[in-house]
Amino acid sequence: MASQEGLYARAHKQILDIIPSLKGETLTREQWQKLLNVSPYDTKHKDHRDAINRVLWNLSTANQKKVIVKNGSGFKVVDDSLVPINFLSGGGSIFDLLLPFGIHQYCFLYRKNIMIVFGSKDAGKTALLLNIAKLNMRKHRVMYFSSEMVADELAGRMMKYDGLELTDWNIEAYERSYDFNEVIDPDALNIVDFLELGGDESEYYKGVSLVRRIYDKLENGVAIIACQKNKDADFPKGGSGLLEKARIAVSLDPGEVKLTVAKNWADDVTISPRGKAWTYKLVGGINIVNPQESLKEE
Numbered sequence: 007m008a009s010q011e012g013l014y015a016r017a018h019k020q021i022l023d024i025i026p027s028l029k030g031e032t033l034t035r036e037q038w039q040k041l042l043n044v045s046p047y048d049t050k051h052k053d054h055r056d057a058i059n060r061v062l063w064n065l066s067t068a069n070q071k072k073v074i075v076k077n078g079s080g081f082k083v084v085d086d087s088l089v090p091i092n093f094l095s096g097g098g099s100i101f102d103l104l105l106p107f108g109i110h111q112y113c114f115l116y117r118k119n120i121m122i123v124f125g126s127k128d129a130g131k132t133a134l135l136l137n138i139a140k141l142n143m144r145k146h147r148v149m150y151f152s153s154e155m156v157a158d159e160l161a162g163r164m165m166k167y168d169g170l171e172l173t174d175w176n177i178e179a180y181e182r183s184y185d186f187n188e189v190i191d192p193d194a195l196n197i198v199d200f201l202e203l204g205g206d207e208s209e210y211y212k213g214v215s216l217v218r219r220i221y222d223k224l225e226n227g228v229a230i231i232a233c234q235k236n237k238d239a240d241f242p243k244g245g246s247g248l249l250e251k252a253r254i255a256v257s258l259d260p261g262e263v264k265l266t267v268a269k270n271w272a273d274d275v276t277i278s279p280r281g282k283a284w285t286y287k288l289v290g291g292i293n294i295v296n297p298q299e300s301l302k303e304e
Contacts, residue, residue, distance in 0.1 A: 013057035017042070021061050025073055027215040029085035032077045035059055041212065101228045103195070104141040105254075106134060106263075107286075107297050112279035113254055113268035118224040120217060120251045122267070123232045124242035125258030130288045131232045132163070134258065135199050137294060138230060140167065143176040146227075147194040153183035153202060166290035186229075187219035193226040200232035203244035213244035221251050240266075261285055 020042050036046040039058055045051045062081045065074040074081050099117045104110055115121060125131040132155075139148045152160060160179055165172050182189060183202060190196040198220070203213050213233070220229050233242045237259055242248045249255050255267035264283040271279065287295040 010053065010057070013054055014060060017054065017057040017061045021058070021065070022073075024215070025083050027219050028083045029087065029218075030083065031214065032080040032082040034080045035062065038062060038081065099226070101195075101226075102145060103228065104138075106137045106141070106294055107284045107299075109254070109256070109265060110272075112265070112272055112275055112282065114270050114272060115228050115253055116270065117226045117228065118221070119228050119253040119270075120221055120224075121228065121230040122217075122242070122249055122252040122255040123230060123258065124235045124248070124255070125232070126235055126237040126239070126260070129258035129260050130263075130286075130294075131258055132199055133288055133292045133294065134256075134263070135197050135230065135232055136164065136167070136292055139177050139195075139197055140170070140175070142195055147191060148177040148197065149191050149194050150177050150179045150197045150199065151182040151186055151189070152179065152199050153181075154200075156181065163291050167292050168290075186216070186231075187223045190220060190223055190229060191227060192224050196220075196224075196227060196229040198229060198231040200234065201248075203233055203242070203248075213242070214247040214250065217248060217251050261287065 021038070024041060033041070035055075035058070039046045039051075039055055042054075042058060044054045044058060046055065062074060066072065066076045066081055073084055075084060076082075101115045101117050101119065103115055123131055123134055125134075132152075135150070139150055142148060155163070161172060164170070164175050180189070182198075186196075186198050186201075190198075201213065201216060217231065220231065233244065233248060235242045235257065240257070249267055252267045253269040254265075257264045257266050262283060262285050265279055265281065268279045282299065284297045284299050286297045289295050
């Protein structure tokens with residue numbers, strides 16, 4: 007069994023390692039423990055829990071510049087970073103992007119923007135992402151990260167796209183299920199299929215952290231990130247925090263796609279497009295057939 011000093015040192019390092027990705031967030035002791043893979047309830051983890059609690063308290067009461075402060079019943083990670091916005095030189099660098107269902111006619115992404123695609127099981131998330139890749143592969147470097155498909159499966163899906171040979175696909179595909187921020191191209195069209203999250207409250211902070219890391223890595227490019235949701239749910243697994251960075255977000259259920267976030271409106275749009283919805287059929291796991299728009303009331 008590890009000594010108290012050893013557990014404290016381990017907890018101290020773990021907390022300092024994850025602090026940069028949690029800036030501005032407030033977590034309870036239990037949420038900190040879950041993030042560090044320590045059960046808040048298992049008696050076997052009591053010593054590790056105590057070490058985590060001591061580290062949090064000591065960091066929040068330190069005399070030097072604090073990285074954590076006590077905030078109600080939780081501990082908040084201090085975010086004192088400043089990134090200057092040179093608005094005088096900014097001419098509105100819109101990222102030229104075509105989207106299925108004509109979504110780009112209603113809203114768009116600037117450089118360094120995030121789009122979230124969250125869908126229930128078998129709703130067509132991968133199909134939507136591959137269609138986005140296809141629509142934009144002649145004008146952008148497209149990096150496609152798949153967390154569950156190997157070469158044969160991806161090739162089999164792509165070969166079913168009507169009118170395209172496999173060799174026509176001008177994208178770069180990679181197997182990846184973790185640390186997407188370490189491999190994305192800051193200036194490319196990055197497609198993440200998908201971000202794996204569970205349903206409990208600790209996943210909220212994990213998801214926020216993962217999306218923020220991707221956002222921080224972007225420069226002139228964008229990222230389109232897919233994640234799961236329960237059928238007919240309004241938010242992704244992991245909660246509404248996953249949508250905080252999104253400038254566009256779409257929700258998918260079988261046969262239906264809904265625009266749930268639309269921050270940057272197209273020039274001729276005067277009424278929020280949020281809530282627009284389309285029905286569709288999916289053929290061959292990739293072909294979006296017979297899309298029909300139907301405005302959904304919010």
